[in-house]
Amino acid sequence: MGAARPVLVVAERLDAAADMVVDQLNQRGVAVMRFDSADFPQHVSLTAGHRPTAAGWEGTLTDEHRSVRLEDVRAVYYRRPGRPLIADTVTEPYATWAQNQADAAMLNLLSALPVRWINNPHHDRIAAHKPQQLVAATRAGLRVPRSIITNDPDEARVFAKTAGGPLICKPVLGGRLDTGGDRQLMVATHRVDAADFDESVRLTAHYFQEDIPKKHEVRLVVVDGNLFGGTIIGTSEKARTDWRTDYENLQYGTTEVPDAVGAAVRRFMDSYGIVFGSFDFAVTPDDEWVFFENNPAGTWSWVENRTGLPIAAAHADYLQGSST
Structure with a gap:
């Protein structure tokens, strides 16, 4: 992979968002190693060591096609990877034990890298708890149901x-x-x-x-403080209740995010230490934004595809290190 500092993309093989980010990084000449944690340990090799005087873990991550040194990694895009798969030759209870060991090793070693993250998985898990989100949203200044x-x-x-x-x-x-x-x-x-x-x-x-009355809904994608608002209008009763149940009766658009909402969303993100979030809002007939939830690993590729909002480019900016 040469001397260029690579970005690790840890995601399922079939993930449109990861595809779009990798494409953006490739266009910029940024080295990328993409793999799924499900390929470890059968198809991915990991060796890491820590010296008493070292700033962090050092070692190599290798698959059938490429290899990177952990100390050279510049950023990690961690997006819904699978759990490690253990060889069928390992029987229970040892297979489950081995899977847990592999999962902990990969997750915790990568999380220890002192690099840019979207998002660090330890922060991600805490940020995904819905009841606590309502507390954080209220503290940040957002209206909640x-x-x-x-x-x-x-x-x-x-x-x-x-x-x-x-x-x-x-x-x-x-x-x-x-x-x-x-x-x-x-x-x-x-x-x-x-x-x-x-x-x-x-x-x-x-x-x-x-049940919040809705003029429309907003999937608000946040990347390093940049706000991308995609509107969703349901044209059926099912779609108005939960737009995920009736994709054929949805209309899409874009919207500006009110300054007060944007500032509150950034406070919400800072409270969790995350740089990416996929928020769901309702906009009432009186144009008041009501927070429903945030998915710190939520889908967004369809927002860009439907609206043209440059979400993948914002990811690449941050991972490349060109954003402030």
């Missing part, structure tokens, strides 16, 4: 009366239901009626919020 997490149907009914209007229910933890085979089911945000609350509420934690 009235919310309750409960498994008590009586408390849920009291909350519904207090909210005084329609409610939605959403997962506390994102992810998909594995229904067997190759099919996975997304648990979408959906409207609920307090008249239907019964003892089944006690079966798990439920995350209820007031």
Whole structure:
């Protein structure tokens, strides 16, 4: 890879956002090594050592095509990589133990590199917690929906009366239901009626919020303080409730971010020590921005593809080191 300091791109093989960032870096002549943690340890080799007088870990990361020295890395783009896969010849319980060892080694060694990150995975995990996000957003100066997490149907009914209007229910933890085979089911945000609350509420934690009236929604992508606002208008009831459930009935555009919202979003990011975030906002008929959540590893390639906003270039600026 020559003398140029490389950028590590740690992501799944099929990731459009990572593809776009790598393309931008390639256009600038920045050396890149891209790999998926799922290829470690079977197809990726890692050796790292630490001397008592050294500033950090030193060593090599190698796959079938290229090799980089850890001390030469200039930045890491860490985006939803898979977990290490252990050879089938290793049986349980040793396979799970070996996977955990490989996962910890790769994650913690990379996190120890004193370089630019989008985002450091340790910060990323904390920043992904939805209940804590509402606290951080409120402290930063953003409006958030009235919310309750409960498994008590009586408390849920009291909350519904207090909210005084329609409610939605959403997962506390994102992810998909594995229904067997190759099919996975997304648990979408959906409207609920307090008249239907019964003892089944006690079966798990439920995350209820007031249903915010929307003129449109905004997927606000933040990269190193740069704000890219993509608007989403749902033209069906499903799309207006959760736009991820009805892509065929969406209209896209761009929007300027109000100064007060932008300043609050930057404070929110600083509180977590992250430089990238993919925010979901509703804009009310009165043009008030209401924060729903931030995904610190959220999707954004479709925002650039639909709107032309230069999000990949902003990533490359930061990873290259050309941003301030």
